[in-house]
Amino acid sequence: EEQLLESGGDLVQPGGSLRVSCAASGFIFSNYAMTWVRQAPGKGLEWVSTINGGGYNTYYADSVKGRFTISRDNSKNTMYLQMNSLTAEDTAVYYCANHPTGTAYFDYWGQGMLVTVSS
Amino acid sequence: SALTQPRSVSGSPGQSVTLSCTGDSGDVGDYDQVSWYQQHPGKAPKLMIYDVTERPSGVPDRFSGSKSGNTASLTISGLQAEDDADYYCCANAGGSYVFGAGTKVSVL
Numbered sequence: 001e002e003q004l005l006e007s008g009g010d011l012v013q014p015g016g017s018l019r020v021s022c023a024a025s026g027f028i029f030s031n032y033a034m035t036w037v038r039q040a041p042g043k044g045l046e047w048v049s050t051i052n053g054g055g056y057n058t059y060y061a062d063s064v065k066g067r068f069t070i071s072r073d074n075s076k077n078t079m080y081l082q083m084n085s086l087t088a089e090d091t092a093v094y095y096c097a098n099h100p101t102g103t104a105y106f107d108y109w110g111q112g113m114l115v116t117v118s119s
Numbered sequence: 120s121a122l123t124q125p126r127s128v129s130g131s132p133g134q135s136v137t138l139s140c141t142g143d144s145g146d147v148g149d150y151d152q153v154s155w156y157q158q159h160p161g162k163a164p165k166l167m168i169y170d171v172t173e174r175p176s177g178v179p180d181r182f183s184g185s186k187s188g189n190t191a192s193l194t195i196s197g198l199q200a201e202d203d204a205d206y207y208c209c210a211n212a213g214g215s216y217v218f219g220a221g222t223k224v225s226v227l
Contacts, residue, residue, distance in 0.1 A: 035216075037164075037218075044121075044207060044218060044219070044220045044221040045156070045158075045164065045207050045209075045218045045221070046218060047209070047215065047216040047217065047218060050215075050216070059214050059215055060215075061215065095163055095164070103152075103169070103170075104150070104152035104154070104169075104170075104211035104216070105152070105154035105166060105169035105170065105209070106154070106156070106164075106166060106209070107166055107169075107175070108166075109163040109164055109165070110163065111163050112163055
């Protein structure tokens with residue numbers, strides 16, 4: 001059974017940094033692109049970033065470009081999101097999701113974790 | 120920019136409802152890669168339709184998708200109480216992805 005488990009969500013001060021993780025199991029991790037999607041409180045879904053199966057192609061939403069870095073360690077079946085220069089607008093539930101390489105849909109989602117940026 | 124979805128749609132059990140999702144030639148119109156997600160309160164989204172018309176295993180066949188030009192649609196035939204949820208469309212925008220703001224489906 002496919003499983004995705006996010007961890008590392010926390011309360012961070014504006015301007016601060018946070019690294020969150022997504023641990024995968026139940027599928028061949030390196031065969032899947034991985035994506036972060038976030039949802040601000042009471043709002044809709046927002047695509048954040050995607051990394052391909054090999055980890056050498058990365059894509060970012062304009063709202064996070066230059067501040068967030070997506071990466072993965074296929075030996076650990078884990079994806080990461082390094083978030084810098086955080087603002088209140090980054091407060092959201094962050095979901096990780098997988099999609100088979102070459103596809104453009106998010107097949108399975110983690111349960112999400114809350115990142116709160118506040119002083 | 121975000122795809123355009125109606126804020127809410129409602130119907131009685133057994134009725135059919137259709138949700139629209141309008142983009143432009145850079146996303147919905149250019150690629151047959153529109154997906155739909157169902158989200159119940161406090162839960163993670165769930166894939167319902169991918170590649171415009173394809174249904175993952177386990178998704179009831181009362182859910183169907185289509186596309187015409189820059190507008191994709193999700194039809195729920197024979198509404199059931201458990202279909203009461205938020206629905207989001209998503210389109211490939213050439214290396215990035217764009218979501219709609221979501222449609223709240225209320226089963227009366």
